[in-house]
Amino acid sequence: MTDGSATPREARGPALLKVRGLEAWYGESQALYGVDLDVYPGETVTLLGRNGVGKTTTLRSLMGILRKRRGEIDFDQRSILRLAPHRVAHAGMGFVPEERGIFASLTVEENLLLPPKVANSGMEMSLEEIYTLFPNLLERRHSPGTKLSGGEQQMLAIARILRTGVSMILLDEPTEGLAPVIVNRIGEMLAALKAHGLSVLLVEQNFRFAARNADHFYVMDHGVMIDSFAVAELPEKREALNTALGV
Amino acid sequence: MTMILGMPLPVLTGQLLIGLINGSFYALLSLGLAVIFGLLRVVNFAHGAFYMLGAFTAWMLGQYLGIGFWGALLLAPLIVGLVGAVVERTMLRRLYDLDHLYGLLFTFGLALLLEGLFQHVYGASGKPFSAPDAMKGVVRTDFVTVPIYRGWVVIASLVLCLGTWALIEKTKIGAYLRAATEDATLVQAFGVNVPLLLTLTYAFGCALAGIAGVLAAPVFQVSPTMGSNLIIIIFAVVVVGGMGSILGAIATGYLLGIVEGLTKVFYPEAANIAIFIIMAVVLMLRPAGLFGKEY
Numbered sequence: 001m002t003d004g005s006a007t008p009r010e011a012r013g014p015a016l017l018k019v020r021g022l023e024a025w026y027g028e029s030q031a032l033y034g035v036d037l038d039v040y041p042g043e044t045v046t047l048l049g050r051n052g053v054g055k056t057t058t059l060r061s062l063m064g065i066l067r068k069r070r071g072e073i074d075f076d077q078r079s080i081l082r083l084a085p086h087r088v089a090h091a092g093m094g095f096v097p098e099e100r101g102i103f104a105s106l107t108v109e110e111n112l113l114l115p116p117k118v119a120n121s122g123m124e125m126s127l128e129e130i131y132t133l134f135p136n137l138l139e140r141r142h143s144p145g146t147k148l149s150g151g152e153q154q155m156l157a158i159a160r161i162l163r164t165g166v167s168m169i170l171l172d173e174p175t176e177g178l179a180p181v182i183v184n185r186i187g188e189m190l191a192a193l194k195a196h197g198l199s200v201l202l203v204e205q206n207f208r209f210a211a212r213n214a215d216h217f218y219v220m221d222h223g224v225m226i227d228s229f230a231v232a233e234l235p236e237k238r239e240a241l242n243t244a245l246g247v
Numbered sequence: 248m249t250m251i252l253g254m255p256l257p258v259l260t261g262q263l264l265i266g267l268i269n270g271s272f273y274a275l276l277s278l279g280l281a282v283i284f285g286l287l288r289v290v291n292f293a294h295g296a297f298y299m300l301g302a303f304t305a306w307m308l309g310q311y312l313g314i315g316f317w318g319a320l321l322l323a324p325l326i327v328g329l330v331g332a333v334v335e336r337t338m339l340r341r342l343y344d345l346d347h348l349y350g351l352l353f354t355f356g357l358a359l360l361l362e363g364l365f366q367h368v369y370g371a372s373g374k375p376f377s378a379p380d381a382m383k384g385v386v387r388t389d390f391v392t393v394p395i396y397r398g399w400v401v402i403a404s405l406v407l408c409l410g411t412w413a414l415i416e417k418t419k420i421g422a423y424l425r426a427a428t429e430d431a432t433l434v435q436a437f438g439v440n441v442p443l444l445l446t447l448t449y450a451f452g453c454a455l456a457g458i459a460g461v462l463a464a465p466v467f468q469v470s471p472t473m474g475s476n477l478i479i480i481i482f483a484v485v486v487v488g489g490m491g492s493i494l495g496a497i498a499t500g501y502l503l504g505i506v507e508g509l510t511k512v513f514y515p516e517a518a519n520i521a522i523f524i525i526m527a528v529v530l531m532l533r534p535a536g537l538f539g540k541e542y
Contacts, residue, residue, distance in 0.1 A: 063436050065435075065436055084435070085432070085435040085436045086436070086437075086439055086441065088436075089437055095436040095437070097433055097436075101430060101433045103425065103426045103430070104429065105425040105428070106425060106426055113419070113422070114422055114423070114437060115437035115438060115439075118438040164438065
Protein backbone atom coordinates (compact mmCIF):
# COMPACT_ATOMS: atom_id res chain seq x y z
CA MET A 1 0.00 0.00 0.00
CA THR A 2 2.76 2.41 0.93
CA ASP A 3 6.43 2.41 0.01
CA GLY A 4 7.25 2.06 3.69
CA SER A 5 5.76 -1.40 3.86
CA ALA A 6 8.11 -2.66 1.14
CA THR A 7 11.33 -1.55 2.79
CA PRO A 8 12.56 -3.35 5.90
CA ARG A 9 11.71 -1.53 9.13
CA GLU A 10 15.35 -1.08 10.05
CA ALA A 11 15.88 1.07 6.95
CA ARG A 12 13.90 3.81 8.73
CA GLY A 13 16.76 4.30 11.18
CA PRO A 14 17.03 3.35 14.84
CA ALA A 15 13.75 2.49 16.59
CA LEU A 16 11.96 5.50 18.04
CA LEU A 17 10.34 3.32 20.66
CA LYS A 18 12.00 0.16 21.87
CA VAL A 19 10.30 -1.98 24.50
CA ARG A 20 11.89 -5.11 25.95
CA GLY A 21 10.54 -7.49 28.56
CA LEU A 22 7.99 -5.02 29.87
CA GLU A 23 6.03 -6.34 32.84
CA ALA A 24 3.32 -4.36 34.58
CA TRP A 25 0.99 -4.82 37.54
CA TYR A 26 -2.36 -3.47 38.68
CA GLY A 27 -1.80 -3.65 42.41
CA GLU A 28 -0.92 -7.30 43.04
CA SER A 29 -2.19 -8.71 39.77
CA GLN A 30 0.22 -8.86 36.87
CA ALA A 31 -1.13 -7.63 33.53
CA LEU A 32 1.93 -7.64 31.24
CA TYR A 33 4.36 -10.57 31.18
CA GLY A 34 7.29 -9.31 29.11
CA VAL A 35 6.15 -7.23 26.15
CA ASP A 36 8.63 -6.70 23.28
CA LEU A 37 7.76 -4.00 20.79
CA ASP A 38 9.44 -1.61 18.34
CA VAL A 39 8.13 1.44 16.56
CA TYR A 40 10.36 2.96 13.89
CA PRO A 41 10.29 6.62 12.89
CA GLY A 42 7.31 7.48 10.72
CA GLU A 43 5.77 4.04 11.13
CA THR A 44 2.19 3.21 12.04
CA VAL A 45 2.15 0.11 14.23
CA THR A 46 -1.04 -1.63 15.27
CA LEU A 47 -1.51 -3.74 18.37
CA LEU A 48 -4.11 -6.42 17.74
CA GLY A 49 -5.67 -8.71 20.28
CA ARG A 50 -8.86 -9.66 22.03
CA ASN A 51 -10.39 -7.64 24.83
CA GLY A 52 -8.44 -7.76 28.06
CA VAL A 53 -5.14 -9.12 26.73
CA GLY A 54 -3.22 -6.00 27.80
CA LYS A 55 -3.31 -3.61 24.82
CA THR A 56 -4.56 -0.57 26.73
CA THR A 57 -2.37 -1.57 29.67
CA THR A 58 0.63 -1.50 27.33
CA LEU A 59 -0.16 2.08 26.28
CA ARG A 60 -0.75 3.17 29.88
CA SER A 61 2.54 1.55 30.93
CA LEU A 62 4.46 3.29 28.15
CA MET A 63 2.96 6.64 29.19
CA GLY A 64 3.93 6.03 32.83
CA ILE A 65 0.31 6.23 34.01
CA LEU A 66 0.65 2.69 35.30
CA ARG A 67 3.59 3.00 37.68
CA LYS A 68 4.29 -0.58 38.76
CA ARG A 69 6.46 -1.79 35.90
CA ARG A 70 9.69 -3.61 35.11
CA GLY A 71 11.67 -3.96 31.91
CA GLU A 72 13.04 -1.55 29.31
CA ILE A 73 11.27 1.34 27.62
CA ASP A 74 13.57 3.43 25.43
CA PHE A 75 12.11 6.39 23.61
CA ASP A 76 14.34 8.35 21.26
CA GLN A 77 17.17 6.15 22.61
CA ARG A 78 16.65 7.29 26.17
CA SER A 79 15.06 5.29 28.98
CA ILE A 80 11.68 6.70 30.02
CA LEU A 81 10.77 3.94 32.47
CA ARG A 82 11.39 6.07 35.56
CA LEU A 83 9.79 9.26 34.23
CA ALA A 84 6.49 10.65 35.55
CA PRO A 85 3.76 10.88 32.88
CA HIS A 86 4.23 14.61 32.31
CA ARG A 87 7.93 14.05 31.68
CA VAL A 88 7.14 11.25 29.21
CA ALA A 89 4.91 13.73 27.38
CA HIS A 90 7.75 16.24 27.30
CA ALA A 91 9.99 13.57 25.79
CA GLY A 92 7.67 13.78 22.76
CA MET A 93 5.01 11.14 23.38
CA GLY A 94 1.36 12.07 22.77
CA PHE A 95 -1.58 10.17 24.25
CA VAL A 96 -5.11 9.79 22.90
CA PRO A 97 -6.95 7.66 25.47
CA GLU A 98 -9.74 5.18 25.09
CA GLU A 99 -13.11 7.01 25.38
CA ARG A 100 -11.26 10.07 23.95
CA GLY A 101 -10.91 12.01 27.21
CA ILE A 102 -12.74 15.15 26.11
CA PHE A 103 -13.36 17.47 29.07
CA ALA A 104 -16.98 18.49 29.68
CA SER A 105 -16.12 21.61 31.67
CA LEU A 106 -13.93 22.96 28.86
CA THR A 107 -15.07 24.42 25.55
CA VAL A 108 -13.97 22.80 22.29
CA GLU A 109 -11.25 25.42 21.90
CA GLU A 110 -10.09 25.07 25.50
CA ASN A 111 -9.90 21.30 24.95
CA LEU A 112 -7.87 21.93 21.82
CA LEU A 113 -5.49 24.30 23.57
CA LEU A 114 -5.18 22.26 26.78
CA PRO A 115 -2.15 20.05 26.05
CA PRO A 116 0.93 22.24 26.37
CA LYS A 117 3.51 22.35 23.60
CA VAL A 118 5.96 19.69 24.73
CA ALA A 119 8.48 19.29 21.95
CA ASN A 120 9.76 20.67 18.67
CA SER A 121 9.48 17.75 16.30
CA GLY A 122 8.68 20.18 13.49
CA MET A 123 5.38 18.34 12.98
CA GLU A 124 3.22 20.52 15.18
CA MET A 125 0.18 22.17 13.61
CA SER A 126 -1.05 25.65 14.42
CA LEU A 127 -4.59 26.26 15.62
CA GLU A 128 -5.41 27.75 12.18
CA GLU A 129 -4.15 24.64 10.37
CA ILE A 130 -6.22 22.44 12.66
CA TYR A 131 -9.35 24.52 12.09
CA THR A 132 -8.74 24.38 8.33
CA LEU A 133 -8.51 20.62 8.58
CA PHE A 134 -11.57 20.35 10.86
CA PRO A 135 -14.03 23.12 10.05
CA ASN A 136 -16.62 21.58 12.43
CA LEU A 137 -14.35 22.28 15.38
CA LEU A 138 -14.07 25.94 14.37
CA GLU A 139 -17.83 26.22 14.10
CA ARG A 140 -18.40 24.66 17.53
CA ARG A 141 -15.35 26.10 19.28
CA HIS A 142 -17.34 27.77 22.07
CA SER A 143 -19.56 24.76 22.93
CA PRO A 144 -18.63 22.37 25.73
CA GLY A 145 -16.32 19.65 24.42
CA THR A 146 -18.69 16.81 25.21
CA LYS A 147 -21.54 18.38 23.22
CA LEU A 148 -19.76 17.26 20.03
CA SER A 149 -20.73 14.03 18.30
CA GLY A 150 -18.63 10.93 18.99
CA GLY A 151 -16.77 11.34 15.69
CA GLU A 152 -16.10 15.03 16.27
CA GLN A 153 -14.85 14.24 19.78
CA GLN A 154 -12.41 11.71 18.34
CA MET A 155 -11.17 14.28 15.82
CA LEU A 156 -10.76 16.76 18.65
CA ALA A 157 -8.88 14.20 20.76
CA ILE A 158 -6.39 13.61 17.95
CA ALA A 159 -6.24 17.23 16.79
CA ARG A 160 -5.27 18.54 20.22
CA ILE A 161 -2.21 16.26 20.24
CA LEU A 162 -1.15 17.54 16.81
CA ARG A 163 -0.52 20.99 18.30
CA THR A 164 1.99 19.75 20.84
CA GLY A 165 4.97 18.87 18.67
CA VAL A 166 5.19 15.22 19.74
CA SER A 167 7.00 12.74 17.51
CA MET A 168 4.82 9.78 18.44
CA ILE A 169 1.15 9.25 19.26
CA LEU A 170 -0.36 6.44 21.31
CA LEU A 171 -3.87 6.01 19.93
CA ASP A 172 -6.29 3.80 21.83
CA GLU A 173 -9.24 2.46 19.82
CA PRO A 174 -10.03 5.60 17.83
CA THR A 175 -12.86 3.98 15.85
CA GLU A 176 -14.78 2.45 18.75
CA GLY A 177 -18.51 3.10 18.45
CA LEU A 178 -18.23 5.29 15.35
CA ALA A 179 -20.21 5.05 12.10
CA PRO A 180 -18.34 3.71 9.02
CA VAL A 181 -18.25 7.08 7.27
CA ILE A 182 -16.62 8.63 10.37
CA VAL A 183 -14.19 5.71 10.59
CA ASN A 184 -13.07 6.56 7.06
CA ARG A 185 -12.52 10.14 8.12
CA ILE A 186 -10.33 8.97 11.04
CA GLY A 187 -8.42 6.83 8.53
CA GLU A 188 -7.75 9.92 6.40
CA MET A 189 -6.51 11.64 9.52
CA LEU A 190 -4.09 8.82 10.26
CA ALA A 191 -2.80 9.04 6.69
CA ALA A 192 -2.26 12.77 7.21
CA LEU A 193 -0.32 12.11 10.44
CA LYS A 194 1.85 9.67 8.57
CA ALA A 195 2.46 12.12 5.75
CA HIS A 196 3.63 14.50 8.46
CA GLY A 197 6.17 11.87 9.53
CA LEU A 198 4.58 11.08 12.89
CA SER A 199 4.93 7.62 14.38
CA VAL A 200 1.73 6.03 15.62
CA LEU A 201 1.14 3.14 17.98
CA LEU A 202 -2.46 2.16 17.43
CA VAL A 203 -4.61 -0.16 19.50
CA GLU A 204 -7.50 -1.33 17.40
CA GLN A 205 -10.26 -3.94 17.41
CA ASN A 206 -11.49 -2.94 13.96
CA PHE A 207 -9.25 -5.23 11.92
CA ARG A 208 -10.25 -3.84 8.51
CA PHE A 209 -9.43 -0.34 9.68
CA ALA A 210 -6.10 -1.47 11.07
CA ALA A 211 -5.24 -3.39 7.90
CA ARG A 212 -5.75 -0.26 5.80
CA ASN A 213 -3.70 2.06 7.99
CA ALA A 214 -0.79 0.19 9.55
CA ASP A 215 2.73 -0.66 8.34
CA HIS A 216 3.40 -3.26 10.96
CA PHE A 217 1.36 -5.44 13.29
CA TYR A 218 1.81 -7.01 16.68
CA VAL A 219 -0.61 -9.59 18.02
CA MET A 220 -1.02 -9.74 21.74
CA ASP A 221 -2.40 -12.41 24.04
CA HIS A 222 -2.31 -12.77 27.81
CA GLY A 223 0.11 -9.91 28.35
CA VAL A 224 2.74 -10.92 25.77
CA MET A 225 3.29 -10.49 22.02
CA ILE A 226 2.54 -13.72 20.17
CA ASP A 227 3.21 -12.50 16.63
CA SER A 228 4.79 -9.63 14.69
CA PHE A 229 4.60 -9.06 10.94
CA ALA A 230 4.63 -6.39 8.22
CA VAL A 231 1.52 -5.37 6.30
CA ALA A 232 2.80 -7.28 3.24
CA GLU A 233 2.53 -10.54 5.15
CA LEU A 234 -1.06 -9.88 6.07
CA PRO A 235 -2.75 -12.18 3.46
CA GLU A 236 -0.83 -15.26 4.60
CA LYS A 237 -1.54 -14.42 8.27
CA ARG A 238 -5.30 -14.10 7.84
CA GLU A 239 -6.10 -17.62 8.95
CA ALA A 240 -3.94 -17.52 12.08
CA LEU A 241 -5.27 -14.08 12.97
CA ASN A 242 -8.87 -15.17 12.76
CA THR A 243 -8.11 -17.81 15.35
CA ALA A 244 -6.06 -15.49 17.58
CA LEU A 245 -8.57 -12.66 17.49
CA GLY A 246 -11.66 -14.84 17.54
CA VAL A 247 -13.28 -13.01 14.63
CA MET B 248 -39.37 56.14 60.93
CA THR B 249 -39.86 53.82 57.96
CA MET B 250 -41.10 50.38 58.98
CA ILE B 251 -40.95 47.15 56.99
CA LEU B 252 -42.83 44.09 58.26
CA GLY B 253 -43.07 45.77 61.64
CA MET B 254 -39.33 46.45 61.84
CA PRO B 255 -37.68 49.85 61.73
CA LEU B 256 -35.74 50.10 58.45
CA PRO B 257 -32.32 50.87 60.04
CA VAL B 258 -32.61 47.73 62.18
CA LEU B 259 -33.41 45.66 59.13
CA THR B 260 -30.64 47.10 56.97
CA GLY B 261 -28.22 46.88 59.90
CA GLN B 262 -28.83 43.15 60.23
CA LEU B 263 -28.71 42.78 56.46
CA LEU B 264 -25.26 44.36 56.53
CA ILE B 265 -24.09 42.06 59.33
CA GLY B 266 -25.43 39.16 57.29
CA LEU B 267 -23.57 40.39 54.25
CA ILE B 268 -20.31 40.68 56.20
CA ASN B 269 -20.64 37.20 57.65
CA GLY B 270 -21.62 36.05 54.15
CA SER B 271 -18.40 37.57 52.80
CA PHE B 272 -16.35 35.33 55.08
CA TYR B 273 -18.56 32.31 54.37
CA ALA B 274 -18.11 32.87 50.63
CA LEU B 275 -14.31 33.30 50.77
CA LEU B 276 -13.86 30.24 52.95
CA SER B 277 -16.28 27.91 51.17
CA LEU B 278 -14.78 28.99 47.84
CA GLY B 279 -11.32 27.80 48.90
CA LEU B 280 -12.81 24.63 50.32
CA ALA B 281 -14.67 23.96 47.06
CA VAL B 282 -11.58 24.53 44.90
CA ILE B 283 -9.50 22.17 47.05
CA PHE B 284 -12.20 19.51 47.18
CA GLY B 285 -12.80 19.75 43.42
CA LEU B 286 -9.21 18.92 42.48
CA LEU B 287 -7.71 17.08 45.46
CA ARG B 288 -10.88 15.34 46.66
CA VAL B 289 -9.77 16.28 50.16
CA VAL B 290 -12.31 17.64 52.62
CA ASN B 291 -10.02 20.24 54.13
CA PHE B 292 -10.96 20.31 57.81
CA ALA B 293 -7.93 22.50 58.46
CA HIS B 294 -9.55 25.34 56.53
CA GLY B 295 -10.75 27.08 59.69
CA ALA B 296 -7.28 26.71 61.18
CA PHE B 297 -5.72 28.40 58.12
CA TYR B 298 -8.24 31.23 58.52
CA MET B 299 -7.14 31.57 62.15
CA LEU B 300 -3.51 31.35 61.04
CA GLY B 301 -4.10 34.25 58.63
CA ALA B 302 -5.53 36.41 61.39
CA PHE B 303 -2.78 35.46 63.86
CA THR B 304 -0.03 35.99 61.29
CA ALA B 305 -1.38 39.49 60.67
CA TRP B 306 -1.46 40.14 64.41
CA MET B 307 2.08 38.79 64.90
CA LEU B 308 3.42 40.81 61.95
CA GLY B 309 2.09 43.91 63.66
CA GLN B 310 3.16 42.87 67.15
CA TYR B 311 6.73 41.77 66.40
CA LEU B 312 7.65 43.54 63.17
CA GLY B 313 5.48 46.62 63.32
CA ILE B 314 3.90 45.81 59.97
CA GLY B 315 0.54 47.54 59.49
CA PHE B 316 -2.75 46.27 58.17
CA TRP B 317 -2.02 46.67 54.47
CA GLY B 318 1.37 44.99 54.68
CA ALA B 319 -0.21 42.16 56.67
CA LEU B 320 -3.03 41.82 54.16
CA LEU B 321 -0.40 41.11 51.52
CA LEU B 322 2.10 39.08 53.57
CA ALA B 323 -0.11 36.94 55.81
CA PRO B 324 -1.92 35.15 52.94
CA LEU B 325 1.45 34.45 51.28
CA ILE B 326 2.76 32.94 54.51
CA VAL B 327 -0.40 30.89 55.01
CA GLY B 328 -0.22 29.74 51.38
CA LEU B 329 3.39 28.69 51.89
CA VAL B 330 2.45 26.71 55.01
CA GLY B 331 -0.31 25.07 52.95
CA ALA B 332 2.17 24.19 50.20
CA VAL B 333 4.56 22.60 52.70
CA VAL B 334 1.72 20.64 54.32
CA GLU B 335 0.56 19.35 50.91
CA ARG B 336 4.05 18.52 49.68
CA THR B 337 5.28 16.73 52.78
CA MET B 338 2.15 15.10 54.22
CA LEU B 339 -1.20 15.42 52.46
CA ARG B 340 0.28 14.17 49.17
CA ARG B 341 0.97 10.76 50.70
CA LEU B 342 -2.74 10.22 51.35
CA TYR B 343 -4.13 10.69 47.82
CA ASP B 344 -4.02 6.99 47.01
CA LEU B 345 -5.85 6.05 50.20
CA ASP B 346 -9.52 6.38 51.14
CA HIS B 347 -10.74 10.02 51.26
CA LEU B 348 -11.38 9.51 54.94
CA TYR B 349 -7.64 9.70 55.62
CA GLY B 350 -7.39 13.18 54.12
CA LEU B 351 -10.27 14.29 56.30
CA LEU B 352 -8.73 12.76 59.43
CA PHE B 353 -5.33 14.26 58.67
CA THR B 354 -6.64 17.79 58.12
CA PHE B 355 -8.86 17.49 61.20
CA GLY B 356 -5.82 16.53 63.26
CA LEU B 357 -3.82 19.37 61.73
CA ALA B 358 -6.57 21.82 62.72
CA LEU B 359 -6.51 20.58 66.32
CA LEU B 360 -2.72 20.82 66.37
CA LEU B 361 -2.60 24.40 65.07
CA GLU B 362 -5.39 25.51 67.37
CA GLY B 363 -3.76 23.86 70.39
CA LEU B 364 -0.40 25.36 69.53
CA PHE B 365 -1.72 28.92 69.41
CA GLN B 366 -3.82 28.38 72.53
CA HIS B 367 -0.73 27.11 74.35
CA VAL B 368 1.41 30.08 73.33
CA TYR B 369 -1.08 32.95 73.29
CA GLY B 370 -3.92 31.78 75.53
CA ALA B 371 -7.57 31.43 74.67
CA SER B 372 -8.58 35.06 74.95
CA GLY B 373 -9.00 37.24 71.89
CA LYS B 374 -6.41 39.76 70.76
CA PRO B 375 -7.67 43.11 69.49
CA PHE B 376 -6.61 44.07 65.99
CA SER B 377 -7.59 47.44 64.64
CA ALA B 378 -8.67 48.43 61.18
CA PRO B 379 -6.49 50.95 59.34
CA ASP B 380 -7.10 54.50 60.57
CA ALA B 381 -8.42 55.67 57.22
CA MET B 382 -11.29 53.20 57.60
CA LYS B 383 -12.37 53.84 61.15
CA GLY B 384 -15.35 56.09 60.49
CA VAL B 385 -18.93 55.29 59.54
CA VAL B 386 -21.10 56.36 56.65
CA ARG B 387 -24.58 57.34 57.85
CA THR B 388 -27.67 57.63 55.71
CA ASP B 389 -31.36 57.56 56.58
CA PHE B 390 -31.64 53.87 55.88
CA VAL B 391 -28.40 52.41 57.09
CA THR B 392 -25.25 53.08 59.05
CA VAL B 393 -22.20 51.44 57.48
CA PRO B 394 -18.84 51.30 59.24
CA ILE B 395 -16.40 52.04 56.43
CA TYR B 396 -14.16 49.08 57.17
CA ARG B 397 -17.04 46.59 57.08
CA GLY B 398 -18.33 47.99 53.82
CA TRP B 399 -14.85 47.65 52.42
CA VAL B 400 -14.66 44.01 53.58
CA VAL B 401 -17.83 43.18 51.64
CA ILE B 402 -16.42 44.76 48.49
CA ALA B 403 -12.97 43.18 48.93
CA SER B 404 -14.54 39.76 49.38
CA LEU B 405 -16.71 40.19 46.29
CA VAL B 406 -13.68 41.21 44.23
CA LEU B 407 -11.67 38.23 45.51
CA CYS B 408 -14.50 35.78 44.83
CA LEU B 409 -15.15 37.09 41.32
CA GLY B 410 -11.41 37.24 40.65
CA THR B 411 -11.02 33.61 41.69
CA TRP B 412 -14.00 32.63 39.56
CA ALA B 413 -12.50 34.43 36.55
CA LEU B 414 -9.12 32.80 37.20
CA ILE B 415 -10.72 29.37 37.10
CA GLU B 416 -13.14 29.95 34.24
CA LYS B 417 -11.22 32.28 31.95
CA THR B 418 -7.51 31.49 32.14
CA LYS B 419 -5.20 28.76 30.95
CA ILE B 420 -4.24 27.69 34.47
CA GLY B 421 -7.95 27.58 35.27
CA ALA B 422 -8.49 25.31 32.27
CA TYR B 423 -5.79 22.98 33.64
CA LEU B 424 -7.54 23.04 36.99
CA ARG B 425 -10.99 22.28 35.55
CA ALA B 426 -9.62 19.54 33.31
CA ALA B 427 -7.59 17.98 36.13
CA THR B 428 -10.71 18.06 38.32
CA GLU B 429 -12.33 15.79 35.70
CA ASP B 430 -9.32 13.57 34.92
CA ALA B 431 -6.00 14.44 36.55
CA THR B 432 -4.20 11.41 35.06
CA LEU B 433 -4.97 12.43 31.50
CA VAL B 434 -3.97 16.05 32.09
CA GLN B 435 -0.63 14.81 33.41
CA ALA B 436 -0.22 12.53 30.40
CA PHE B 437 -0.57 15.66 28.25
CA GLY B 438 2.55 17.07 29.87
CA VAL B 439 1.10 19.21 32.66
CA ASN B 440 2.92 18.94 35.97
CA VAL B 441 -0.16 17.83 37.91
CA PRO B 442 1.65 17.21 41.24
CA LEU B 443 2.71 20.87 41.17
CA LEU B 444 -0.82 21.92 40.21
CA LEU B 445 -2.14 20.08 43.28
CA THR B 446 0.34 21.85 45.55
CA LEU B 447 -0.50 25.26 44.09
CA THR B 448 -4.23 24.62 44.36
CA TYR B 449 -4.00 23.62 48.01
CA ALA B 450 -1.75 26.61 48.74
CA PHE B 451 -4.16 28.92 46.93
CA GLY B 452 -7.18 27.63 48.84
CA CYS B 453 -5.30 28.06 52.13
CA ALA B 454 -4.16 31.55 51.13
CA LEU B 455 -7.81 32.49 50.47
CA ALA B 456 -8.64 31.33 53.98
CA GLY B 457 -5.66 33.38 55.20
CA ILE B 458 -6.95 36.53 53.47
CA ALA B 459 -10.37 35.96 55.04
CA GLY B 460 -8.62 35.69 58.41
CA VAL B 461 -6.80 39.00 57.99
CA LEU B 462 -10.00 40.70 56.84
CA ALA B 463 -11.85 39.22 59.82
CA ALA B 464 -9.25 40.25 62.40
CA PRO B 465 -10.55 43.83 62.91
CA VAL B 466 -14.22 42.71 62.74
CA PHE B 467 -13.99 39.91 65.25
CA GLN B 468 -11.05 39.32 67.54
CA VAL B 469 -7.97 37.27 66.84
CA SER B 470 -8.30 34.08 68.84
CA PRO B 471 -7.13 30.46 68.45
CA THR B 472 -10.71 29.16 68.23
CA MET B 473 -12.01 31.69 65.70
CA GLY B 474 -11.65 29.12 62.91
CA SER B 475 -13.27 26.15 64.58
CA ASN B 476 -16.30 28.30 65.45
CA LEU B 477 -16.73 29.00 61.77
CA ILE B 478 -15.75 25.78 60.02
CA ILE B 479 -18.98 23.92 60.78
CA ILE B 480 -21.02 26.70 59.19
CA ILE B 481 -18.67 26.72 56.20
CA PHE B 482 -19.22 23.01 55.67
CA ALA B 483 -22.97 23.62 55.79
CA VAL B 484 -22.52 26.33 53.14
CA VAL B 485 -20.54 23.98 50.91
CA VAL B 486 -23.12 21.22 51.29
CA VAL B 487 -26.00 23.60 50.50
CA GLY B 488 -24.13 25.06 47.50
CA GLY B 489 -23.08 21.68 46.16
CA MET B 490 -19.67 20.06 46.72
CA GLY B 491 -17.12 21.21 44.18
CA SER B 492 -19.22 23.96 42.59
CA ILE B 493 -17.30 27.27 42.53
CA LEU B 494 -20.13 29.69 41.80
CA GLY B 495 -22.38 27.66 44.10
CA ALA B 496 -19.99 28.13 47.00
CA ILE B 497 -19.76 31.89 46.44
CA ALA B 498 -23.48 32.52 45.96
CA THR B 499 -24.49 30.25 48.84
CA GLY B 500 -21.96 31.94 51.15
CA TYR B 501 -23.53 35.38 50.71
CA LEU B 502 -27.06 33.98 50.62
CA LEU B 503 -26.77 32.08 53.89
CA GLY B 504 -25.03 35.01 55.58
CA ILE B 505 -27.98 37.23 54.66
CA VAL B 506 -30.57 34.63 55.67
CA GLU B 507 -28.81 34.28 59.01
CA GLY B 508 -28.77 38.06 59.49
CA LEU B 509 -32.46 38.39 58.69
CA THR B 510 -33.36 35.51 60.98
CA LYS B 511 -31.80 37.55 63.78
CA VAL B 512 -34.35 40.29 63.08
CA PHE B 513 -37.47 38.23 62.69
CA TYR B 514 -36.85 35.21 64.90
CA PRO B 515 -33.63 35.68 66.90
CA GLU B 516 -34.01 32.36 68.70
CA ALA B 517 -33.44 30.49 65.43
CA ALA B 518 -30.51 32.58 64.15
CA ASN B 519 -27.84 30.07 65.15
CA ILE B 520 -29.55 27.11 63.55
CA ALA B 521 -31.12 28.74 60.47
CA ILE B 522 -28.26 27.62 58.24
CA PHE B 523 -28.51 24.03 59.43
CA ILE B 524 -32.27 23.92 58.91
CA ILE B 525 -31.69 25.12 55.35
CA MET B 526 -29.01 22.46 54.93
CA ALA B 527 -31.41 19.75 56.08
CA VAL B 528 -34.14 20.94 53.72
CA VAL B 529 -31.75 21.20 50.76
CA LEU B 530 -30.40 17.71 51.44
CA MET B 531 -33.94 16.35 51.42
CA LEU B 532 -35.00 18.10 48.22
CA ARG B 533 -31.73 18.34 46.26
CA PRO B 534 -29.06 16.05 47.69
CA ALA B 535 -26.41 17.34 45.25
CA GLY B 536 -26.86 20.90 46.58
CA LEU B 537 -28.38 24.01 45.01
CA PHE B 538 -25.67 24.36 42.35
CA GLY B 539 -24.21 20.84 42.32
CA LYS B 540 -24.47 18.43 39.43
CA GLU B 541 -26.78 15.47 39.96
CA TYR B 542 -24.84 12.27 39.48
